[in-house]
Amino acid sequence: MRPSPSLSRRFGRSVVTLTLFATVAFLIAPIVLTVVASFATSWTGVLPSGFVTFENWRAVLGLADTIGSQRSMGWSPLFRLPLGGETLTVLVPAELAFSIGLALGGVLINLVVGVPIAYAVARYEFPGREWVNAVSVLPLVPGVILGVAFLRAYPDLSATSFGLIVGYSLLKAPFMVMAVQSEFESMPLQQLEESARSLGASWPRTFLTVIVPNARSGIVSGAIICWALAAAEFNFSYIVWAKGTQPLALFLQRHISNSSFTKAAAAVSMFFFIIVAVTVLLQRVGRRGFDIRGS
Amino acid sequence: MSDRHAENSLLSTLRGLATRVVGAFETVVNPVTEREREYRRIAALCAPFAVLVLVAGLYPLSEVVRISVSAAQYRSVGFSLDAYATLFGDPYYRQVAFDSLWLTTGTTLVSVGLAIPIAHALEKYDLPGEDLLVTLVSFPISLPGIVAAFMILVLFGNNGVVTAVAAALTGSRPTDLAFAVSVPGLFVAFVYSMVPRATLILRGTYAEVDSAAEEAAQALGATPFETFRHVTLPQIRPGITGALILTFRTGLAIFGTLVVIQTLVVWTLQLSRELGVGYDVQVAGAMATVYFVFTFLFTVLGLRYTSAEVGI
The missing domain is CATH 1.10.3720.10 (MetI-like)
Structure with a gap:
């Protein structure tokens, strides 16, 4: 007598595959709908209606004077070009430019602190190596706690751009360390180092001119990931931000909480496009999207 | 008598510890062997991260702990476990x-x-x-x-x-x-x-x-x-x-x-x-x-x- 085929043989694979596709749909469908809705006039029925309009985008980007335009993106002069007798003022969207700048500052700090420690863990054996590794790849505290701590420790500095940059760099440092470390681990570090040393290079020179350039792709993807995560950092910014231009995540929150659905959709879609651009960049340097363990 | 003895042994333990810390520091600053030079490199590689964690993480956190046991609002004074x-x-x-x-x-x-x-x-x-x-x-x-x-x-x-x-x-x-x-x-x-x-x-x-x-x-x-x-x-x-x-x-x-x-x-x-x-x-x-x-x-x-x- 033939044994009856087991349940898992008959259904296992389909159930597992179905779970995957259902979850992907759950994760991605609202993203697609949001982008679609950002071009709609209204969304009151099952699906958004009144296509195609750019009013939401214009309102969110601060290009149109509408009700609630105080929530729109501000425009501020980036620099002035003296052209002949006239001056040409180059305007940039304030929140966007502000966040891009803050996140770049955070990435610079991350490069300086993250690349060396990743190399130390990947290349050398030393007592306490496991703990150094754990401290460098696990976030120390979440944004809210760090925000409270910054307010206490640096009351004057915490709401400034510099305070935000330092905070972002600590919060996102683990991502840089992980990206660079996985690159280092795929390299023959000891051979590289020893060859360079035997050719007469000092150790600092070996590190800076042989090791670091070879780990380029890991460093670049770490920088891109850290940049995107810092540009989107909400929790820390929400606690410490006091006045002036808002970071991008706070700009998103003020739309999500206050604006009409389609306008909020436009604000969130703008953010999606930034992340898509970043993901495409990441794939160019050879990684599959945000393929770094987060926590 | 036994107190004196305990005190002495504590002192010598502390002295031993201090010698070891100073020794480790000297090793890092003034390495002699190749192994010691490697430790110096490791210390140098970890230093930037350590500075960031200290300045942006641990020091602010210590201020948070300090205010949580403060006896006054907004200022860190005295000691109280009221919170x-x-x-x-x-x-x-x-x-x-x-x-x-x-x-x-x-x-x-x-x-x-x-x-x-x-x-x-x-x-x-x-x-x-x-x-x-x-x-x-x-x-x-x-x-x-x-x-x-x-x-x-x-x-x-x-x-x-x-x-x-x-x-x-x-x-x-x-x-x-x-x-x-x-x-x-x-x-x-x-x-x-x-x-x-x-x-x-x-x-x-x-x-x-x-x-x-x-x-x-x-x-x-x-x-x-x-x-x-x-x-x-x-x-x-x-x-x-x-x-x-x-x-x-x-x-x-x-x-x-x-x-x-x-x-x-x-x-x-x-x-x-x-x-x-x-x-x-x-x-x-x-x-x-x-x-x-x-x-x-x-x-x-x-x-x-x-x-x-x-x-x-």
Whole structure:
């Protein structure tokens, strides 16, 4: 007598595959709908209606004077070009430019602190190596706690751009360390180092001119990931931000909480496009999207 | 007499320790052997990170601990445990702690429970467009909590798609069916943020699974479930524990989602409220301290006493 085929043989694979596709749909469908809705006039029925309009985008980007335009993106002069007798003022969207700048500052700090420690863990054996590794790849505290701590420790500095940059760099440092470390681990570090040393290079020179350039792709993807995560950092910014231009995540929150659905959709879609651009960049340097363990 | 003796031995222990610290310092500054030079390099490589953690992390945290035991509002003076008495004595804070813990535990279990089949399908099956699926599952990792909350509004809010479809099918009013701004909605929003992260960790674990053993089990007549249960699961168990620990940490840290969907007051939300007008800075400090100590101990014990794998 033939044994009856087991349940898992008959259904296992389909159930597992179905779970995957259902979850992907759950994760991605609202993203697609949001982008679609950002071009709609209204969304009151099952699906958004009144296509195609750019009013939401214009309102969110601060290009149109509408009700609630105080929530729109501000425009501020980036620099002035003296052209002949006239001056040409180059305007940039304030929140966007502000966040891009803050996140770049955070990435610079991350490069300086993250690349060396990743190399130390990947290349050398030393007592306490496991703990150094754990401290460098696990976030120390979440944004809210760090925000409270910054307010206490640096009351004057915490709401400034510099305070935000330092905070972002600590919060996102683990991502840089992980990206660079996985690159280092795929390299023959000891051979590289020893060859360079035997050719007469000092150790600092070996590190800076042989090791670091070879780990380029890991460093670049770490920088891109850290940049995107810092540009989107909400929790820390929400606690410490006091006045002036808002970071991008706070700009998103003020739309999500206050604006009409389609306008909020436009604000969130703008953010999606930034992340898509970043993901495409990441794939160019050879990684599959945000393929770094987060926590 | 024995006191004197104890004092002497303590002194000599201290002296020995001091000599060792000074010795280690001298080794780093003035290395003689190649091994000592290597230690100097390691110290130099770790120094920038250590400075950042000290200046931006540990010193600010120490100020938080200091204010939490301060006897005065806004200034760190004296010593008082009033804030901790409030935190542990007031039933309100106990409720906040309880709500944070059950919400995070529940969402962690659901997220890791979903991530196991997702990682399994991505790593074991030859699916069409696998790279695209990986990109799509990873994409939400980069979305802050506020955007995750908005995604839930898009699906289950008053104007949400699922709400509208369900309302059209059942004939009830959308506002009766919308559950985005409710505790279940918050639960789903947490899962939205946590599933991609849990999947990422488990995919790393799955990549290291020995597939020859699985094929052998299958060839010997084990059903797919038996193969998973007895061959795959023992290999991925450390990864699952690691994913549980890290996803739990992620869940506890969520804050932005709660700013949009304020239906349950959890620890982080209450903490931000303590900073508002008329609230208590010492209690905020105590809440931050308790949070830090809890997650620190939880992670250290988790990594120490389980075979959890964290990092790459």
